[in-house]
Amino acid sequence: MNSQILFAVPSILLFGSSPAIHSLLPRPTVDLQWIPAGQNDPQPEMRWLDRYVSEENLFNTWRELVGKYYKNEPRPFKGIDPHTLMRDDAPSGYRVFREAAINLLIHQDYADHTRKAVIKFYNDQIQFWNPGDVYGDNVNLLEPGEKESRNPRIVAAFRRLILCEQAGTGIRMMQSEWQNLGNPVPEIRNDISHKAFGYYLPIQGKPIQQTTERHQVGTKSALSRHQVKTLRNNNYIAITELMKVFDRKDRTKFRTKYIKPLLDDGYIEMSNPENPTAANQKYIITDKGRLELEKA
Numbered sequence: 405m406n407s408q409i410l411f412a413v414p415s416i417l418l419f420g421s422s423p424a425i426h427s428l429l430p431r432p433t434v435d436l437q438w439i440p441a442g443q444n445d446p447q448p449e450m451r452w453l454d455r456y457v458s459e460e461n462l463f464n465t466w467r468e469l470v471g472k473y474y475k476n477e478p479r480p481f482k483g484i485d486p487h488t489l490m491r492d493d494a495p496s497g498y499r500v501f502r503e504a505a506i507n508l509l510i511h512q513d514y515a516d517h518t519r520k521a522v523i524k525f526y527n528d529q530i531q532f533w534n535p536g537d538v539y540g541d542n543v544n545l546l547e548p549g550e551k552e553s554r555n556p557r558i559v560a561a562f563r564r565l566i567l568c569e570q571a572g573t574g575i576r577m578m579q580s581e582w583q584n585l586g587n588p589v590p591e592i593r594n595d596i597s598h599k600a601f602g603y604y605l606p607i608q609g610k611p612i613q614q615t616t617e618r619h620q621v622g623t624k625s626a627l628s629r630h631q632v633k634t635l636r637n638n639n640y641i642a643i644t645e646l647m648k649v650f651d652r653k654d655r656t657k658f659r660t661k662y663i664k665p666l667l668d669d670g671y672i673e674m675s676n677p678e679n680p681t682a683a684n685q686k687y688i689i690t691d692k693g694r695l696e697l698e699k700a
Contacts, residue, residue, distance in 0.1 A: 422460060429514060432520045432521075433460065433462065435522045436522075437455045437524045441526065442526055454472065475656070499577070500605065505523060507603070511534065512536045521534035527607070530605040531604050532605075536601060587608045589606075590603060591604040642685075643663065646687065663687070666693070667687075672687045672688060673688060
């Protein structure tokens, strides 16, 4: 019976149905968030640009994580793969994200029913945190060779499907790959006393909200005559209409690049400020915004 349970639990976590997962794990598998602020900034009015809370098995969760990552991160076109003739437009940090996210899924302590794993994308850092410390110290993590694992069957399944690096190489790959992309050295926090593990990827450069572009969005230098005329009216405007005015297709990026800076600088306000993510949310120009546009 014990051996059956030993095999059943990893199988359910890997491939189980939603009811089976819920009976085994009364907490989410992972909480993924894109936060429009720096890690030390005050809580933004719009708490998330995007969020995904998974209560599914590990493989379904992994597929959703990748989908969200591709949706929210820049994807520069790098060329065509000569073997598959497919576009190579993966986000530049995909390999690091893949390894860090899979490590979070396969190494966390699923016997801990009070804490959930979290991935947070800030403007200046990406954070991976999960319940369950890693066996050994930080120095051992960077040494070559296979390490003792809390969930060996789950680890083996992901490695056989070639979804992660070979044993003993993942952390070292992430450290070097992230720096090769021009970013500072990632930080490892293996907290044995609180039984938790964190991996933190600092992002080179200033947050997008602090660049010059932010302060130009609400000024005449950033707006065409048609945009000025549209924003001058005294009616509430839906985000879809504003996207047409600014000729933008990506809703998430439009919120980050235009809507949030305009809100932060007081040029526009929401029709429903108590619920920033309301589906029927609309926006109207403020007196401050109107005075700015009078100069246009």
